[in-house]
Structure formats: structure tokens, C-alpha cells
Amino acid sequence: MPNAFWCIVEDDRNGSPKKVMAEVIGEAARLAPGRVEAVWLTDKASEAGLKQLGEWGASRVLLLENAAFAPYRSEVWTAAAAELATKESPAAILAPVTSRQREFVARLAAKLGVGLSADSVRFAIEGDKLVATRPVYAGKLLSKVTWAKSPWVATLRPNVFRPADAQTGKTATVDRPSLSAPGAQMKFVERREEVSTGLPELTEAETVISGGRGMKGPENYVILEELGRVIGAAVGASRAAVDAGWRPHRFQIGQTGRTISPKLYLGFGVSGAIQHLAGMRTSKVIVAINKDPEAPIFKIADFGIVADLFEVVPELTKEFKKLLEK
Amino acid sequence: MKILVTIKQVPDTATQVKIAADGKTIETTGITWIVSPYDEFAVEEALRIKEKRGQGEVVAVSLGPDRVKEALRSCLAMGCDRAIHLNDPAWSAADTLATAKALAAVIKQEAPQLVLCGRQAIDDDMGAVTAQLAEMLGWPSAYWIMEEAIDGDGKSVRAARQVEGGLEVFDLPLPAVLAAQKGLNEPRYPTLKGIMGAKKKEIKDVKAGDLGITAEPPQLSVVGLEALPARPPGRIIQGDVPTAVKELVRALREDAKAI
Numbered sequence: 001m002p003n004a005f006w007c008i009v010e011d012d013r014n015g016s017p018k019k020v021m022a023e024v025i026g027e028a029a030r031l032a033p034g035r036v037e038a039v040w041l042t043d044k045a046s047e048a049g050l051k052q053l054g055e056w057g058a059s060r061v062l063l064l065e066n067a068a069f070a071p072y073r074s075e076v077w078t079a080a081a082a083e084l085a086t087k088e089s090p091a092a093i094l095a096p097v098t099s100r101q102r103e104f105v106a107r108l109a110a111k112l113g114v115g116l117s118a119d120s121v122r123f124a125i126e127g128d129k130l131v132a133t134r135p136v137y138a139g140k141l142l143s144k145v146t147w148a149k150s151p152w153v154a155t156l157r158p159n160v161f162r163p164a165d166a167q168t169g170k171t172a173t174v175d176r177p178s179l180s181a182p183g184a185q186m187k188f189v190e191r192r193e194e195v196s197t198g199l200p201e202l203t204e205a206e207t208v209i210s211g212g213r214g215m216k217g218p219e220n221y222v223i224l225e226e227l228g229r230v231i232g233a234a235v236g237a238s239r240a241a242v243d244a245g246w247r248p249h250r251f252q253i254g255q256t257g258r259t260i261s262p263k264l265y266l267g268f269g270v271s272g273a274i275q276h277l278a279g280m281r282t283s284k285v286i287v288a289i290n291k292d293p294e295a296p297i298f299k300i301a302d303f304g305i306v307a308d309l310f311e312v313v314p315e316l317t318k319e320f321k322k323l324l325e326k
Numbered sequence: 327m328k329i330l331v332t333i334k335q336v337p338d339t340a341t342q343v344k345i346a347a348d349g350k351t352i353e354t355t356g357i358t359w360i361v362s363p364y365d366e367f368a369v370e371e372a373l374r375i376k377e378k379r380g381q382g383e384v385v386a387v388s389l390g391p392d393r394v395k396e397a398l399r400s401c402l403a404m405g406c407d408r409a410i411h412l413n414d415p416a417w418s419a420a421d422t423l424a425t426a427k428a429l430a431a432v433i434k435q436e437a438p439q440l441v442l443c444g445r446q447a448i449d450d451d452m453g454a455v456t457a458q459l460a461e462m463l464g465w466p467s468a469y470w471i472m473e474e475a476i477d478g479d480g481k482s483v484r485a486a487r488q489v490e491g492g493l494e495v496f497d498l499p500l501p502a503v504l505a506a507q508k509g510l511n512e513p514r515y516p517t518l519k520g521i522m523g524a525k526k527k528e529i530k531d532v533k534a535g536d537l538g539i540t541a542e543p544p545q546l547s548v549v550g551l552e553a554l555p556a557r558p559p560g561r562i563i564q565g566d567v568p569t570a571v572k573e574l575v576r577a578l579r580e581d582a583k584a585i
Contacts, residue, residue: 192486300560
């Protein structure tokens with residue numbers, strides 16, 4: 001049998017794979033039908049989580065369960081995954097873009113001496129090679145890249161690839177390979193939780209609301225959060241708003257912030273500077289609300305309203321409420 | 327304490343980029359070049375560590391053609407003590423692995439206690455070199471650093487990395503590699519004195535042979551660059567606010583099926 005496409009599992013740190021894994025497994029299955037394997041490094045996998053991976057389409061789960069794998073440390077994960085990769089010789093190693101997966105697969109690629117395509121948005125098998133497409137130069141161009149040898153290591157931008165449909169009853173074989181005991185130089189001290197807004201995480205949300213300089217001040221983001229609660233959206237901000245100190249940096253969308261690719265993006269008082277577009281231009285539907293008809297964001301928006309956001313937001317919240325109550 | 331900072335020269339975000347005739351690279355004429363913003367956070371942090379400890383040396387390193395000297399010069403103007411320029415045509419097609427390999431070789435020669443990098447360079451956004459360097463050196467690394475503190479005797483660093491939902495704090499024995507995230511600090515502007523002083527500081531040219539390495543063919547290569555597919559033309563919804571909003575909600579539901 002030709003070699004497998006590995007999907008590195010991103011989990012919720014609580015024993016379950018994140019739903020972005022349906023996208024990674026779905027894409028792997030399109031590229032290599034019947035050859036999809038999930039590789040899961042965790043301190044504790046749940047039975048439900050293992051079942052979920054099978055239903056999404058992994059035929060086999062390579063479960064590396066060890067207390068040393070949580071919290072994630074690149075040196076520990078890399079040593080284990082590289083040892084396994086040397087035994088198993090996968091054709092490809094795919095992972096979703098999250099902060100830790102980006103670091104992990106880069107280190108793994110170095111250990112294996114192979115290339116890496118980060119933040120990929122498209123794949124194709126051309127001849128006997130994988131070709132990946134990824135945005136470069138602030139998303140102004142797309143770069144097609146290929147590997148000199150396998151395993152082809154890549155990360156996938158969330159919300160871009162079509163998720164696998166879960167098939168009830170489909171199961172994966174679970175193997176627990178035995179590996180050398182992990183050693184680590186870095187020691188975990190503590191985790192500091194952010195104050196939760198109760199809204200979805202920016203990079204995972206299907207709908208994202210963004211407030212720019214037009215928000216006029218930090219106090220006004222409450223109206224966006226209220227709208228966010230109604231439609232289940234994450235609330236982010238432009239660099240201008242973050243640099244003004246209105247929102248913490250973790251909410252910044254754009255080149256020096258988070259890259260998002262939601263189904264629906266709603267920008268309020270966002271002008272659409274290139275560095276903001278770099279972080280959101282692969283959104284499927286873009287809506288722009290701005291007083292200035294010349295704002296560059298209207299050039300890439302699918303729908304726009306030229307008006308004062310402080311009039312539009314309450315009206316929009318009301319209308320969405322009505323619609324969703326139906 | 328000796329700190330090495332890796333930097334990359336990249337096109338300014340606002341610069342227009344055009345695909346060159348080879349279809350694989352960009353046209354470099356008319357481009358405004360800058361130090362990649364995340365690398366400025368790394369430079370700033372290195373300078374702050376040196377200032378806080380009251381002694382030490384900060385060395386800026388970059389790989390690229392002749393124009394990269396300008397980027398190194400601005401790091402010297404910010405306050406770096408000297409610079410190393412990995413300047414060899416053998417590296418012209420360097421991928422992240424080849425770049426990391428060259429940087430790792432310099433680091434072995436220089437033997438710093440700490441290496442600071444930016445989270446990713448804003449041209450190819452690969453964000454891989456930091457972790458790959460750490461692997462080649464066998465050092466621990468921490469990504470997306472929002473805070474760091476080196477212990478008094480310079481044996482370890484406590485670093486907080488940004489993760490989805492919070493911060494994770496680790497102690498890393500030195501030497502280690504840290505990747506700076508935005509929010510770590512506010513980079514300084516070079517002073518006039520700094521700019522004048524930078525002219526006298528050393529920028530050493532280094533070739534692959536000087537490091538005892540040979541440039542290998544890239545493991546990842548660019549097949550071609552493409553322009554973005556055009557988005558379908560958008561629609562400005564007219565009318566007073568209540569009417570326009572009603573129509574927007576209808577269109578999002580029925581036409582775009584986005585909600």
C-alpha cells in the first residue's frame with residue numbers, strides 16, 4: 001500500500017480533537033483516499049475523541065499518549081513524531097494552522113530534513129508530487145510550492161478546506177506505538193487564562209466581526225460584542241484600534257495579528273489597509289460598513305453599506321435577532 | 327550576556343509587488359525594503375535585556391543580497407553592537423531549512439547565550455526558521471513570546487508564549503531560542519546619535535565557505551507565483567439605514583447563505 005497521509009491532531013487540551021481536524025482529514029482523504037492516518041500526541045485521549053477521528057475518515061489512529069506531551073513542547077513532540085515517522089515513512093504530514101502546530105511541524109520538518117509549506121490554502125497532486133498553494137506578500141500573491149522529497153510537511157489554513165462529513169459507525173484502528181522516553185529541557189511553569197468574552201475564538205469562528213478606527217473608542221466595542229452574541233461571532237479589531245490601545249493585541253486581525261478565513265466577515269469602521277486585508281481576504285463573504293465611500297475595504301467587499309456604524313449596528317442586531325428567532 | 331538576533335529584510339507592506347519575468351520571484355525594482363516588523367520586536371527585546379543587565383553584546387544577523395546591509399544598518403542604529411551579513415549567491419534560492427542551517431552555523435561560531443527571532447517574516451510568512459534553528463542546535467525554543475525574564479545568573483529564561491485562550495509560561499535553560507510576538511514591547515526609533523554611530527559599527531560579510539558549510543539545493547521550491555483570483559464585484563446597498571440593513575440581512579441569508 002502506498003504511504004499514508006498523516007494528520008497531526010490538534011485537540012482542545014481536554015481529550016477531544018478540534019473540529020478543524022475534519023477539514024484536515026477531509027483534505028487528506030481527497031488527496032489520498034483510504035490512506036489517511038491521524039497522529040495524536042496527547043496526555044489523555046478520550047474514547048469519544050478517537051471515535052470522532054474514525055468517523056471523519058481516518059482509517060488508523062497512531063496514539064502517542066504520555067503525560068510529557070502536555071502542555072506541548074516542541075522538543076518533546078518533535079523527538080517522538082520524528083521517531084515514528086522514521087518507522088512509518090508517511091508520504092505527507094499535515095496539520096492545521098494553530099500557534100503550536102506551526103512551530104511543531106517546522107521543527108519536525110527540520111529534524112526530517114524536508115520542506116514545509118505553512119498556511120497552505122490549496123493542494124493538488126501533480127504527477128507523483130504534492131503541490132501546495134499559499135498566500136505570500138501580505139496575501140497579495142499566491143505562491144505554488146513543491147517538495148524535493150517526502151514526507152511533504154504542510155499546515156492548512158482553517159476554514160478554507162471543506163470538512164469531512166462524519167460517517168456514523170466508521171471506525172479507525174487505534175495503535176499505540178512504543179517510543180523512547182521523552183526528555184525535555186524546558187519546564188512548564190503555569191498557564192494564565194485570558195478573561196473569556198464568552199464569544200468564539202477568532203481563528204476558529206465561522207463568523208467574525210471586526211471593529212476599526214471608526215469605533216472611536218474602547219467603550220464602544222460592547223455593541224459589537226452584543227451583535228456577536230446574537231450571531232455567534234468572534235469580535236476582532238484592526239491594527240489601528242489595537243495600536244490605539246482600544247483592544248488587546250490578541251484580538252488584532254491582520255498581518256501582525258491573526259489570520260482569519262471565516263464564512264462571514266463583517267467590518268465596522270474598518271478602512272481596509274493592506275495589512276488588515278492580509279489577515280482576512282480569504283474570508284468567504286465580506287461585508288463592509290463605513291461612512292467613507294472611498295474606504296479601500298469596499299473594493300473587496302461582497303456587500304457594503306455606506307453609513308454611520310453606530311446607526312447600523314443596533315439595527316443589524318435587531319434584524320438578526322428577528323431572523324434567528326424564527 | 328551575548329545575544330544574537332536574526333532579522334530579515336522584507337518589502338514594506340504598502341509596497342506594490344509584481345511578479346518578475348521568471349514567474350517565481352517578485353520584481354525588486356521600486357520596492358521599499360524594511361526590517362520585518364516582528365524582527366524589530368526581537369531587536370528591541372535584546373537591547374532591553376542588555377540595558378537591564380548593564381552589560382552584554384547584541385549581534386544582528388541576516389541572510390540575503392547586498393541590499394540587506396541597509397536593514398542591518400538600521401538594527402545597528404537602534405543599538406545593536408555589530409552585525410553579520412550572510413551574503414553569498416549560493417543562498418539565493420535558500421528555503422527555510424537552508425536559511426536555518428546557515429544561521430545555526432553562525433550561532434555555533436558566535437556561541438550566544440540567547441537567540442531572539444521574530445515570529446515570522448512578513449514576506450513569505452513561513453514562520454519556520456526559529457523552530458528549525460532550535461532543532462539544528464538542539465536547543466529548547468518558545469514561540470510567540472509576550473514576556474520574558476532572564477534569571478539573575480543568566481542560566482535560564484522564563485518566557486510566556488501566546489496560545490489560543492491564554493498564555494503558557496515555561497522555564498528554558500540557556501542557551502535557547504525565543505520568537506517574538508507583537509505585544510512583547512514597543513520598538514524604539516533610532517536616535518540621530520544612533521544613526522551616526524551605526525556608520526562606524528562593523529557589518530561582517532560571511533560566505534557559506536567561511537562557515538564550513540555548502541549550500542544544498544532547497545527542499546521546498548517555488549513552482550510559480552500567481553495573482554489573486556479576482557473577487558466577484560461587490561454590491562453597495564442603498565437606502566436609509568433600516569431599509570439597507572433589512573436588505574443586507576436578507577441577502578446574507580438568501581443569496582450568500584452566510585448566516
